[in-house]
Amino acid sequence: MSTLVTHRTSLRAMGAPDVLAWEAVTLPDPGPGEVRLSQRAIGVNFIDVYHRTGAYPLPLPSGLGYEAAGVVEALGPGVTGLEVGQRVAYADGPAGAYAQARLFPAARLVPLPDAVGDEAAAALLFKGLTAHMLVRRVRPAAGSWALVHAAAGGVGLVLTRWLAHEGVQVIGVVSSEAKAAAARRAGAAATLVAPRGSDPGLVPPQVRALTGGAGVAVVYDSVGRDTFEASLDSLAPFGLLASFGRASGPVPPVDPALLARRGSLGFQRLSVFDHVAEPASLRAAAREVFEALAAGVLEVEIHGRYPLAEAARAHAELESRASSGSLILVP
Numbered sequence: 251m252s253t254l255v256t257h258r259t260s261l262r263a264m265g266a267p268d269v270l271a272w273e274a275v276t277l278p279d280p281g282p283g284e285v286r287l288s289q290r291a292i293g294v295n296f297i298d299v300y301h302r303t304g305a306y307p308l309p310l311p312s313g314l315g316y317e318a319a320g321v322v323e324a325l326g327p328g329v330t331g332l333e334v335g336q337r338v339a340y341a342d343g344p345a346g347a348y349a350q351a352r353l354f355p356a357a358r359l360v361p362l363p364d365a366v367g368d369e370a371a372a373a374l375l376f377k378g379l380t381a382h383m384l385v386r387r388v389r390p391a392a393g394s395w396a397l398v399h400a401a402a403g404g405v406g407l408v409l410t411r412w413l414a415h416e417g418v419q420v421i422g423v424v425s426s427e428a429k430a431a432a433a434r435r436a437g438a439a440a441t442l443v444a445p446r447g448s449d450p451g452l453v454p455p456q457v458r459a460l461t462g463g464a465g466v467a468v469v470y471d472s473v474g475r476d477t478f479e480a481s482l483d484s485l486a487p488f489g490l491l492a493s494f495g496r497a498s499g500p501v502p503p504v505d506p507a508l509l510a511r512r513g514s515l516g517f518q519r520l521s522v523f524d525h526v527a528e529p530a531s532l533r534a535a536a537r538e539v540f541e542a543l544a545a546g547v548l549e550v551e552i553h554g555r556y557p558l559a560e561a562a563r564a565h566a567e568l569e570s571r572a573s574s575g576s577l578i579l580v581p
Contacts, residue, residue, distance in 0.1 A: 258349035259561040262311045264304035267562035280326030284353045291372035292579040293317030294564045313346025319371035329356045337362040341376040350581040357529045360536040370550040373576035378539035381409040383525035392417030395466040399473045402429035402574040410436040415547045454483035475499035487513035494520045551575030
């Protein structure tokens with residue numbers, strides 16, 4: 251083996267999308283427990299935006315991106331269970347997915363079934379694992395009501411499909427009529443259109459009307475600060491606010507007494523990285539995601555493809571919240 255000169259999109263300063271830089275890098279041979287990947291498709295996720303803006307700081311300079319699909323090019327010492335030429339994917343760190351080729355820990359790779367293409371894997375794995383966590387860890391009962399914010403987004407569509415398959419009645423909050431239609435196609439029992447910049451306080455009364463005054467058993471909230479109060483006000487007594495993102499900023503500190511006064515509510519901040527912390531858990535969850543895709547429970551919905559060198563354009567579109575489904579980068 252020998253060193254390889256390749257290209258990646260790098261992060262050298264925190265800020266707007268234009269801080270992303272296209273640059274040449276030299277990859278050494280893979281070290282113990284590592285493989286070298288030739289990447290075929292790369293997923294764009296909101297965690298990448300959090301890293302770029304400094305909401306989740308990375309030491310600089312840094313690579314960017316947590317999700318990709320590719321082919322094993324070289325094995326480091328001690329790597330077993332993988333072979334050169336094998337198709338694999340990943341959905342966690344270390345950051346650096348925005349690259350033509352990279353080194354990655356072998357234990358965090360997921361073998362790809364033949365039926366799952368590279369673009370499908372890069373569009374689905376991170377979002378599918380997140381939805382798997384939200385369905386399996388929270389476990390809303392069949393027949394219960396759940397509210398999903400950003401229901402036509404990348405995670406939102408996958409989550410809505412999976413919950414509907416489990417018999418949960420989903421109310422999807424979206425920002426446009428076109429996104430409402432997408433959420434209904436994914437299985438939402440009802441949709442609420444809340445254009446960007448509108449008053450989130452208008453959502454809870456509509457939720458109460460749809461649920462006969464009761465409220466929902468679970469609110470899935472990836473928006474954060476802007477929707478926090480509306481999420482609490484939409485819950486039934488003993489309901490759970492399942493927070494898994496902060497697209498609008500961090501939620502305020504949570505006073506347990508406030509949760510009690512609003513109906514003995516629960517609050518949980520979930521992280522997919524805890525959900526798949528062990529390699530066996532990661533591969534088991536990924537296997538269930540791919541099985542759900544094969545069974546038609548889930549679908550891959552790619553909203554946009556961008557050349558890897560134009561990652562800034564993909565970030566701008568993701569932050570505009572105009573997209574429905576997944577965005578991918580193609581090396």
